[in-house]
Amino acid sequence: MKKVLGIVALMALAVAIWVAAVDVNNTPDMPGLKVGDTAPDFKLKNVDGKMVSLKDYNDAKGYIVIFTCNTCPVAKAYENRIIELHNKTAPKGYPVVAIQPNDPSVQPGDSFEAMQARAKAESYPFAYLFDDGQKIYPQYGASRTPEVYLLDKNLKLRYTGAIDDNQNSSAVTVNYVEKAIAAIEAGKEPDPSLVKAVGCGIKAKKNY
């Protein structure tokens, strides 16, 4: 019996060490989500005044979470492409969920009222949510606008980064988001799963 207890204790110790090791491995060098991580859901105010969470989308097979804003010229250059993307992929079960992460005290053009005006003027077909208090974008690790986080229906991050391969819409050769969705639909891993692009840094309250 003592021997069994000893073995159990050893196993427990081994598990404890293993858990600790896994914990350490999961501490990323850079904060935010990595492909394969499960993204946190949120509850943010949409431009129509209603609170929106990912779990509210009943039939979604995935979510194209895009951090974007009113003021960034790169985001503006992508505005029409984001609308087109949603119109193309939402019927397939992959709606765009846009989140505006900038602090309006730093970037007044990104106030909730300005967001409402923009969404109305451009007839946004997707939710345009305000990350009030800037709680959500750091959890995702977003750094710029526009920046995509493509989640599957279990909120697992499958692709992150650029929408396509060129800021200039007439020079685009690949739409990475559509390509990644096609891969998920085919039961494959998106490749590439991370594509960087230049954008505007997210405007946070300055701490200096």
Added chain:
Amino acid sequence: MNRIGKLLFLSILSNLMLYGCVSAQDENKSPALPAPAKMLGNIAVYDEFDNIEPIFHQQSDTTYVINFWATWCKPCVEELPYFEQLYEALKGQKVKIILLSLDFPRQLESKLVPFVQENRLKSEVIALTDGQFSVWIDKISPEWTGAIPVTMIYNAQKRHFYGEQFASYEDLEKLVKAFL
């Protein structure tokens, strides 16, 4: 000697050898680049990253300060005066400041050229219109997320990637002076 000791010894040795090679290379202060796609006044416009890549790998006694910016980027425009101040402060020293604009190709003539003229920028301005960022962002630094401004400071001995806006001129000056 145990295995770790041997490995350590070997890696120190190879570092020394590498360093030796680097400092033995001939000195080349102004980067010789392929011809730009076009010139807009004094601004050389490049449409392929490959053609400007050499400015990130000069092996000379000059320290390079390369700032990625765009006229559309507010924090970039806010910190530009620091680079101009640095240009004046370090005149005569072996420092080369390059302001590498990522302005939209269609706004070079309407935005970038007037901006450079109105602000009488003294530092060298180069425009890069290669929109295929994903191909070259990691070549500058894997730490770079894609947001601008960012600044690369390097010389033959060391390099430092500064991934955000400078809070003050003093911050920039301190960082660059550590290279001199």
